[in-house]
Amino acid sequence: MDEVTKNSTASTATPSRPDAAPLPEPSQRFAEQIEDASAVDGAEMMEELTAEQAADVAEYLDPNTAARVLAEMDAEDAAHVIEDMQTPEASMVLAAMDPDDRVDILDLVTDKLHDELVAELGAEDREEVRQLEQYPPDTAGGIMTTDVTSLYEYISVDDAIHLLRNLSEELEQMFYVYILDRRGHLVGVLSM
Numbered sequence: 001m002d003e004v005t006k007n008s009t010a011s012t013a014t015p016s017r018p019d020a021a022p023l024p025e026p027s028q029r030f031a032e033q034i035e036d037a038s039a040v041d042g043a044e045m046m047e048e049l050t051a052e053q054a055a056d057v058a059e060y061l062d063p064n065t066a067a068r069v070l071a072e073m074d075a076e077d078a079a080h081v082i083e084d085m086q087t088p089e090a091s092m093v094l095a096a097m098d099p100d101d102r103v104d105i106l107d108l109v110t111d112k113l114h115d116e117l118v119a120e121l122g123a124e125d126r127e128e129v130r131q132l133e134q135y136p137p138d139t140a141g142g143i144m145t146t147d148v149t150s151l152y153e154y155i156s157v158d159d160a161i162h163l164l165r166n167l168s169e170e171l172e173q174m175f176y177v178y179i180l181d182r183r184g185h186l187v188g189v190l191s192m
Helices: 003-013 026-035 039-047 051-060 063-072 075-084 087-095 099-106 111-120 123-132 157-170
Strands: 149-152 176-180 186-191
Touching: 026 039, 026 051, 026 063, 039 051, 039 063, 039 075, 051 063, 051 075, 051 087, 063 075, 063 087, 063 099, 075 087, 075 099, 075 111, 087 099, 087 111, 099 111, 099 123, 111 123, 149 157
Parallel strands: 149 176
Antiparallel strands: 176 186
């Protein structure tokens, strides 16, 4: 290799100034673009990549963003992405998903990976997976979620409105809000 080729190769791999920050990887730059997009747009962008490339990008995203994006993808495509991720990172993404989306993806990965991923989840998330996996995927139990919205009866109307607005951005769907007393007992139901 001649001197010009060596120098041009070196200049693309390392910064020209000793104090310059290293250039971000393509996956990192792509992740930054996805973070600025909606979950639906991010999912469309990820679906243009191979599963391996999408997994690299997902590992650069924060788990909540990756979870929202993968939940908008076709479940089979999302499962392929999860399969190509490192197990701890994939588990963090699954933990950030709505329980029904998490189970849909876990149903599509190998049994060995399924068990590894579930073992990495927190106790509450593991229990939700076990509960939802009892039902066949195309039944009411298989598509339900264990996430419900509840408010305490003693909060102000302004606080309730603020909380519901924030929750509506996070939750996939909210049909009812359950009102609880100080002991956590149901005292009312609001239809949304």
